[in-house]
Amino acid sequence: MKKARAVGHDLVVVVSAMSGETNRLIGLAKDIQAQPNARELDVLVSTGEQVTIALLTMALEQIGCSARSYTGNQVKILTDDSYTKARILSIDEHRMRTDLQDGKVVVVAGFQGVDEQGNITTLGRGGSDTTGVALAAALKADECHIYTDVDGVYTTDPRVEPKARRLDKITFEEMLEMASLGSKVLQIRSVEFAGKYNVPLRVLSTFTEGNGTLITYEDSEMESALISGIAFNRDEAKLTINGVPDRPGIASKILGPIAGANIEVDMIIQNIADDETTDFTFTVHRNDYQKAKAALEGTCAELGAKKVTGDDNIVKVSIVGVGMRSHAGIASTMFKALADEGINIKMISTSEIKISVVVDEKYLELAVRTLHSAFKLDQPPA
């Protein structure tokens, strides 16, 4: 930070609580109330970031870098009153601007705000990223840097494909697809927020120097790759109800009890089995597999369907890229590459900028490497 100040950048820094602190505080609360009072829980856990802003500001002053700390209340990060999961409504950037003009580094507590009555609120887990993006938007910052434990966004997980390459740039949409598919570099909400307010995000490593990956809107400088990355999700399970008498409204009859049991459904496919019955398949998180299967058995009897089958040894592998929009033939390249390796595709689902397939868990690494190579992701685009 001192270095960035030295080259003339105005800096506003957002910090999280120290490692383990938020969990320690939640533990104290749960020792008292199994379901802690939400308003008081926010009063409690917001102290975690308040400790960090003070300590970081002291550390900056100690190395001769003038700085000043602010709680969410002090820079009026106004939120709604949804304790533990509040949303930011507005930020008063006036005090920060004055400090920046005085050459000070502004240190702001992430994850917290106040509602209109002055009650302390928190943004929920990972909320410090959102605070950073919101401040960058309010201050019209050039970039919002997010320091993580990785040095950028990769074409895929380097632990699966050692040839994975760090991307210099990626679009918000691609990043959202990558994140929601299990590449846990950034909180989805902060990426959405940055996209909404057009705040360029740069993912950097806390531990090593480097340019990281810039997340921004598609522009002429953007890498002209068809595919930006391969995402995957290990913890999938699929369920099928076979031979359902084909009548209008069966989808809601099948998925109603699943939603009722608080189970989130990901991919959904419906095929016609013969003229009068249909097969209905969907995927859930592996942890919800047994619960979903039990719910489905009940529905099966009710609807007079044939049987319920399932598989909790599957994974989802996806290719993501905005280039897909304007190029045909991406899907067939993907399917052919997998077929050439003998990998059987069990489900397919597509969106504007991604194609996902479900395969046996044992093929995960092979599928990722095959696709990484098929789309030449190990080489920078021409």
Place this chain on the structure above:
Amino acid sequence: MKKARAVGHDLVVVVSAMSGETNRLIGLAKDIQAQPNARELDVLVSTGEQVTIALLTMALEQIGCSARSYTGNQVKILTDDSYTKARILSIDEHRMRTDLQDGKVVVVAGFQGVDEQGNITTLGRGGSDTTGVALAAALKADECHIYTDVDGVYTTDPRVEPKARRLDKITFEEMLEMASLGSKVLQIRSVEFAGKYNVPLRVLSTFTEGNGTLITYEDSEMESALISGIAFNRDEAKLTINGVPDRPGIASKILGPIAGANIEVDMIIQNIADDETTDFTFTVHRNDYQKAKAALEGTCAELGAKKVTGDDNIVKVSIVGVGMRSHAGIASTMFKALADEGINIKMISTSEIKISVVVDEKYLELAVRTLHSAFKLDQPPA
């Protein structure tokens, strides 16, 4: 608290940080800055009380007692901007009144406030008592209860005189003399503050039930005792400069260098030794004895005085009571009782409501017990 609510009392509760927490936070700061930035130190340590208000409020809700927590900022405990030792200027009781009308227990973070710019301030060590008194004054409370590790104010320290008796009532003035003389039940500042705003204080035990001791202004119901208690201070030392040529201004010449060395002087006595010289004696805290002696040696040479003598094995024992004002003979009773036990008095100093004597350290317990018995403090007044 639930019990007090049940009988219809409106309750505002002020809490401190959990045991050890403030020191832990100061430790974190000192790991970063040997002299922590005062503004940031207040941001840091004020989290200690913020944790406690949330946890206490959860605990109250858990036992079915409706409650709500407030930070110093949230009830606008406005202070000056002297970080780490701020003074309270005003309190906005509006939100608290609304909660009290709704039957809620109001839980307020002690020790903290905000200045006019909204910066977080703290009142310095022991500041939670001051917060309690200030809130009681703002809300015009019937009484301010201060929970301590003792069950009231005693006629003297029960560890020295087992016959020491808990007082039902004591005046602010007496309490101030007792406190400043080393009876560390309450912070002096909170007693002064309570006296200034005429807030009746009740000292109670955190651990046992009881009525404690009420500290209030003198009234007709007040115990008609001459003497309320025996205070003492172990950590005293005395210094004498003998044979100082007696000229105007010698007191300031002698005490100037002592004050310059940041040493606080307690008792001061000046005697005429003969026609042309004088002996000048004063007491200091025992920790300052060597430093004061060194300073005095310099002054001795400068003034052409005879010599410097000293004694760091002395203690101060005092009798305190508003009854002294209207009764003669108290001093002679005191001196005779000590003389009867062969206790040599080395210095005497008096004020409106107290008489202090300096004696050899070895006589401390004997002197306290002798005086306790001479003034019949083991028996309630008639």
